[in-house]
Amino acid sequence: MHTVAGQRRTLTCFPNIQHEMSEPQGKHGAGKRCKYNGPMRAPIGIIGGSGLYRMEGLALDRAVAVDTPFGTPSGPVHLGTLEGAPVAFLARHGEGHRFTPSEVNYRANVWALKSLGVERLICVSAVGSLQARHRPGELRLVSQFIDKTKHRKDTYFGEGLVAHVSFAEPTCAHVTETLQASGRALALPIEGESVYVCMEGPAFSTRAESRLHQGWGADLIGMTQVTEARLAREAELCYACIALVTDYDAWREEEAGVDAASVLEVMHANVDKAQALLRAVVPRLSTAPRPCACGTSLKAALFTAPEAVPSEARQRLDLLVAKYGYGVAR
Numbered sequence: 001m002h003t004v005a006g007q008r009r010t011l012t013c014f015p016n017i018q019h020e021m022s023e024p025q026g027k028h029g030a031g032k033r034c035k036y037n038g039p040m041r042a043p044i045g046i047i048g049g050s051g052l053y054r055m056e057g058l059a060l061d062r063a064v065a066v067d068t069p070f071g072t073p074s075g076p077v078h079l080g081t082l083e084g085a086p087v088a089f090l091a092r093h094g095e096g097h098r099f100t101p102s103e104v105n106y107r108a109n110v111w112a113l114k115s116l117g118v119e120r121l122i123c124v125s126a127v128g129s130l131q132a133r134h135r136p137g138e139l140r141l142v143s144q145f146i147d148k149t150k151h152r153k154d155t156y157f158g159e160g161l162v163a164h165v166s167f168a169e170p171t172c173a174h175v176t177e178t179l180q181a182s183g184r185a186l187a188l189p190i191e192g193e194s195v196y197v198c199m200e201g202p203a204f205s206t207r208a209e210s211r212l213h214q215g216w217g218a219d220l221i222g223m224t225q226v227t228e229a230r231l232a233r234e235a236e237l238c239y240a241c242i243a244l245v246t247d248y249d250a251w252r253e254e255e256a257g258v259d260a261a262s263v264l265e266v267m268h269a270n271v272d273k274a275q276a277l278l279r280a281v282v283p284r285l286s287t288a289p290r291p292c293a294c295g296t297s298l299k300a301a302l303f304t305a306p307e308a309v310p311s312e313a314r315q316r317l318d319l320l321v322a323k324y325g326y327g328v329a330r
């Protein structure tokens, strides 16, 4: 975000969206018409994880502060174009990496992207490897999760409106296959069909935990993705995860176990590969039809009788459920 010292303010350009004032006064001054000529909405969203705090090659970059019924996102959403395709980018842990995996407001993050028109969400996550064949420096695409989180809010529903979405296949096969094809075309070390254990953190695993997860047949361990996947499904977004392998977690007796310094070293090399993959896949997806069922995941999930839903819940969840007759009457 390009802020001008002493001139930071927001401009409201359309409902609920406030532009961070980030250009010299006169070009984008208070009370003047917005001169930003980049995209105001984007069908593809990217959430960057550890090491991926800004998107290389993002043109017409505009930082947008979004308020949500679930609080404030980790930071502004960067709207712009990637290789000519509109995209929205958000750094999961905030600028300067300020939020632990338990502190990230996942609900606000996914909601902010949905409110900007995102239909497909690609999340990037640094992970530990639980199997020798997944080597540090390589990329994996997630197909399944085991959820071991315990201290975070991971649903938009409750407080008057109950929904149970299907989560048997938690990722979008179409987006994941497109990522795999693009990765192979770039000759990146990438494979799919990985099972991701999502732990709470922030401490890394003990050796006993690491061996247990390995024994379950899981492939990767991280701290954020099952939560983003659940919320994306509730928000009817396609969801896919690019997992960046940084270490062997703690199961290898001959190694000292994972520490932050070694993770950071591998992570920086991995992030360059993820950026290259995103630059290739975003233009490809932006013109592709959406052949999956992700966009209707709430259709059979809403359990509460419409007449029993309180008006506060209708207002809060209008963005998600209005299309099913549960929104605020207009």
Ligand SMILES: [Zn+2]
Binding pocket: 172, 173, 174, 175, 237, 238, 239, 292, 293, 294, 295
């Ligand atoms: Zn999908």
